[in-house]
Amino acid sequence: MSVKPLQTESLRVGYKIKGQEPRTVASGLDLELVPGEFVCLLGPNGVGKSTLIRSLSGMQAALGGSIHISGTDVSSMSPKEKARSVSVVLTDSLPVGMFDGYSVVALGRHPHTSWTGGLGAEDKERISWVLEAVGAGHLAHRQISELSDGERQKIMIARALAQETQIMLLDEPTAFLDLPRRVELMRTLRDLARREGLCILLSTHDLDLALRSADKLWLLASDGTLKTGMPEQLALEGEIAATFASGEVDWDPEQGAFRMHRNACAKVYVGGTGAERVWTCRALSRIGYEVVDNEEESKLSIQVIENCWRVSFEGENFECRSLSELVERLLGSNV
Amino acid sequence: MTQPASSSRSVLLFALLGAGVLALLLANICLGSATISLADVWGAFFGDSSDESVMRQIVLDFRLPRALTALLAGSALAVAGLLMQTIFRNPLADPFVLGVNSGASLGVAIVLLVLAPAGVTLTQGLELSGHLLTVIAATGGAAVVLAIVLSFAQRVDVMSLLILGLMLSYAVGAVVSILMFYSMAERIQSFFAWSYGTFGNVAWSHMRVFGTCIVSGAVASLFLCKPLDAMLMGERFAESLGTNVKAVRIFALGLASLMAGTVTGFCGPIGFLGIAAPHLCRYLFKTAQHRVLIPASLLGGAAIALAADLVAKAPGFDGALPLNAVTALVGAPVIIAALIRQRNLRKAFG
Structure with a gap:
């Protein structure tokens, strides 16, 4: 040897x-x-x-x-x-x-x-x-x-x-x-x-x-x-x-990184594609939402279409023109 | 890629410093209470050796040993200061940080304030042996303090060592002031006379010991260039480069204290030169590399000491100035100027 x-x-x-x-x-x-x-x-x-x-x-x-x-x-x-x-x-x-x-x-x-x-x-x-x-x-x-x-x-x-x-x-x-x-x-x-x-x-x-x-x-x-x-x-x-x-962080095996550990307050479904969807998901999980894959599971659903975020929550609908507007409205409405 | 282009500048600076030391040496031989012309100096050195003139005697037996003493003492103190500043990584360190001069002053205080009044016959009448006794007492006192501090050097880190030296200085200083408190005014006067420092007390008969200690110390310090460069970046760093940190530390502290102790023993405590000269050299040569700074400090220290003694002898006036006051008066503006030009002395140490 x-x-x-x-x-x-x-x-x-x-x-x-x-x-x-x-x-x-x-x-x-x-x-x-x-x-x-x-x-x-x-x-x-x-x-x-x-x-x-x-x-x-x-x-x-x-x-x-x-x-x-x-x-x-x-x-x-x-x-x-x-x-x-x-x-x-x-x-x-x-x-x-x-x-x-x-x-x-x-x-x-x-x-x-x-x-x-x-x-x-x-x-x-x-x-x-x-x-x-x-x-x-x-x-x-x-x-x-x-x-x-x-x-x-x-x-x-x-x-x-x-x-x-x-x-x-x-x-x-x-x-x-x-x-x-x-x-x-x-x-x-x-x-x-x-x-x-x-x-x-x-x-x-x-x-x-x-x-x-x-x-x-x-x-x-x-x-x-x-x-x-x-x-x-x-x-x-x-x-x-x-x-x-x-207790503070969770390992995300799919991302290969640690995430802040939060008790998710609500589930959200995000529809759409590309970078806009990725960054929307990150913003949502940062403010405490759990992003789910199945639309049926959550009351809150967000569709991302080119510079427009269409939000529907228990029959109510509204649109946002930017990601920061979306985050502000969600934080303000306590959904 | 080449090495930094500053080496030609360094060569020029070394040449200038060397020429300056020679010029100051000559000036110290020529100038004094009586001015001696260069021709007479030449005559004294190279003229008829059977000539018994007063001029020849003054040059060879008084001016030359005094100038050589200044040169050697200045070099020794400057290098000792540099070694201390590097080992302690502290711009305020001087050759006496480990308390060698307070040890020396205690030795001298015991001789002048305790022994002399008790057994007056010991020093009276024999001027030479009286001075020699002072030298032995000062060197012995310095050696004792040094031995105490170095016995700790293996066990504690450098910062503790620095504080230890400081505390020991205070304690020994306190003993000296108690001795002074119980002494007669004339005895205190003679102690003060020693503490002013002078280069004029080293006769040719002492030069063998004085010169040997200092020249061997200076030569030995040249062998430390490489490890000292590494030590400047921290002891751990030096260790990772293969430096035997403890050995270098003891060796450097021992050398610096040997040189500083010898100078203090023969010339009295001469302050300031040991801090000022290394800073001046760093400022002039714009480097912290010891293979430049050690030779530079040898020359720079010699130049400062010769210049200070020239001023202390106050040629053209009657009387003289205390050497210690002159070194501080010459040295302080140098430090202040370097500080202002360089903004930040700590930059050299971190």
Whole structure:
């Protein structure tokens, strides 16, 4: 059997606080990262995603079990050896100081350069390549303090890539980015994982995006158990719903997303087609209606015909000229 | 893609700073209570070595060691300040944040305020040994405080360490003020004289110890360029880059305190230079990279110390100014100017 870049056996992670029993956040973890695979770590807030990432990187001692990086126990590796095998992007380390983008990315070459930190041709080539790979070439000569949070995050990811490690762990790198940038970043990372044969593990809150881009999901639940699998498989099996279970939201397996949990006050049938019908249904469910498929089931029925919403309720009929007018009338009439 | 184009600017700045230090060194040798012409200085250095003239003696035995002391002390304090600011990631850190100067002042206070009145014979008559005793007391006091703080450095985070150093300074300062409270006015006067600071007390006989400590400290600090750059972004970040954070922290704090303690021991507590010089260099070189900032601080600190001593000697006037007052008067406007031009010093640290 070939040696896995990263493999854990009955790993137990958590905190040690002086004078107290260690607090376990997850245990019994048998995990592995495979070259070329882009893995997303999902889980509710405060469940210990960051702890797991720090433990896997060897920065925080595990409470039990073992972590092997390319066959070597992580606890027996020197800081430099670790830095050559694992790069980490942490939430709390957005760069500051009078550095330009290039110099920050160049920090990533530290494990490969001599004590002076002087950059050789190979180092410079790698830096240029990673800056282009994350689309941050134009940020190289700008001072870090002048960049936006999103641009800084890009520089930090380029910095981690410059470290030239097979394993890359990222703790919520998308937190500061707007949606298009997030999609872009996830795609970049996934492509890099495939093209370069990297193992990338990324923790995120963005369920939708993770479902669409990850090759594999790690679902960390509040009880400290972790399920792994293909995103679609986990969604079908109801594992995603179980991991994020809460009284406030409902998992919609057909949409692949969570919805605000409401006790529907009334049923409504919506007739029509296309985008207008979709957005009408969304507006109605937002204000508390349950949209049903069968016209017989509900007293309220709405027909959507090109910019006209025909409402019939217990024999009463009226028409609205816009979606917002419809919502206002429905809210006002208490049907 | 190339590296930032600022390197030619840096080379120019280094050349200017180096030339400035040389010019100030010469000025310090030439100017003083009596002005010595450049020709006489040249004669003293390269002329007939059997010449026993007063001029030659003044240049070689008084002006030159004093100027060299200023140069070394300025460099040491500036680099020590830079190391402290980086390790603590705090723009207000100075070489004495860990309390080395309060330890030194307690040592000196014990010698001048307690031992001297008790056993007057110890220092009376032998001027040199009296001064040497002060040096030993100051260095010893600094070393004791340093040992206490560094013994905690492995166990606590840097912010706690900063507060620990501060608290220790207050406590030690309190002991000094109790000693002063029970001392005679003339003893307090001699303690004050020490606390004003001077570069004039390091004779050639002391230079071997003084010079060795400072030059080796400065050279050793150059080996920290790379890990310090990483530490500036936070200790966790540095760790993920393969830096042995604890070792670097202890090494840097130890080096900075060794240099600051040596200077305080021989020259008295010289404030301000250690904060001001690194900020000035950051402002001039527009970078936080230590492979630029450490050499820059060595030169910048030397230039500030030489300039301050030139002013303190008040050439052309009778008498002199306390060195500590001059460094603050020279340094404060520099900091304020840098602050106004740069808007925000915190930007360098986050």
